[in-house]
Amino acid sequence: MAKKSRTKARTQSRPSEVEGEVGPRQPCPCGSGKRYKACHGAAGGAPAPFVGRPFEGLPSECDVVAMRELVPAATAPLTLKDHADRTVQLCTLLPMAAPAMVRDSGEIWLGLQVQHNFGDVSRDLGAVLLKALESDAGIVGLTDPPGEGPRLQDLVAGDRLSVTVHDGFDFWIADVEEGERAALAAALEQANTAASPTARLTTVEAAYWTNVGAKEHLRWVMPEPEGPLLDALARLHAAGRDVLVDGSRFVGMFRAHGLLAPVWDLPVGTGPEPLEDPAERFAADLAEALADTSALTTEQRSARSGLANRQVTLR
Structure with missing residues (x-):
């Protein structure tokens, strides 16, 4: 009697693949470096369910994705629903890759290119923004999963962002006194060197x-x-x-x-x-x-x- 085809058996037992779905042995899209089955694909093995399209419903979703993944230096002002009096700037990257900074002027800079790996990028950004709104000055970030709460699109008003692409990161020191700029000089030079010209x-x-x-x-x-x-x-x-x-x-x-x-x-x-x-x-x-x-x-x-x-x- 001929042996049963193991290949056929494996094929029949394999779950159907959905276009765009992450395979269990592929890198987890959250950026942790682990395989999906050992991270957000594991039952109880991830801090929160992975959200595949976290910026859906956010003004200028496509530009936000580009700012997070493709564009070196860019900014876009945000208008908040409940804090219209606060000035918030969405930035690609901040000094020391900070999640957010509250400037001496009270202006909030929110950094997109930060890897918290808590499953929902937009929820992470929303939590950081809320912490920044309560802070007087300095760097703000997350050390623990934010839990349930508003996502960035729940906090932002408007239907379109005005994106400004910069030649480099000189906007980091635009509001810094001349005598205090030396502390950022090395980080600024390194960041500018790595930034490809973009328009x-x-x-x-x-x-x-x-x-x-x-x-x-x-x-x-x-x-x-x-x-x-x-x-x-x-x-x-x-x-x-x-x-x-x-x-x-x-x-x-x-x-x-x-x-x-x-x-x-x-x-x-x-x-x-x-x-x-x-x-x-x-x-x-x-x-x-x-x-x-x-x-x-x-x-x-x-x-x-x-x-x-x-x-x-x-x-």
Whole structure:
């Protein structure tokens, strides 16, 4: 009698995979460095359920994701629902990677690029902001899981953020007296050296050009659900309609905080200005492709498969 196929048995016993779902042996998206099954995928093994799309409902969600994961130096003022008299600045990175700082003026700086690893990034930010509102001055952060409470989108008013991209981190010392700047000089120099030149396009939302020295890229965070967005990108890729400028190439995508960020390689020397009109045209083509609900052709399915294999999960 022939032996039963172990491969078949394993296949049949394996839970069905859902597109975008984190596998048990993959790195946990919370950033802990552990496998998912040993972190937020373990029963009782994580401090809180992992929230895959923590910034959903926050004004300018795509820009917030970009500021947290892709943009070196940027700020955006926040208007609070219950503390309209307080000035709050959302920042990519703060000195010493502080979660928040209350300045001598009373202004609050809230840092996005902080890894608390408590499961819900937006809840962490909300808890830090509430602590900062109660503090007179200095650095504010979390040492323990924040527990239940308001998330950042529960505290912020408005429907859009005004993002300013900076050449470096000189905004750290903009309100510091001349004699006190020396204490931050070393940290500022190190941060500025590591910051790649970056610019936000003006004709479309959440698209950022960057120069990393040997290459230039356009990284564009998009709000659409992953499945329909992959279908639409595959239609355009198969038709050769995803070339922004001569010599550019659509190379793949980041997945961060529940959203996809398509990435283009650009010829060195392109700069952000020549991308404005092509990006606007691509946005129109993408909207048309998203509205197309017909079945993908064989060529488009092949393109989709290739694009799906070129995803890198950041968080």
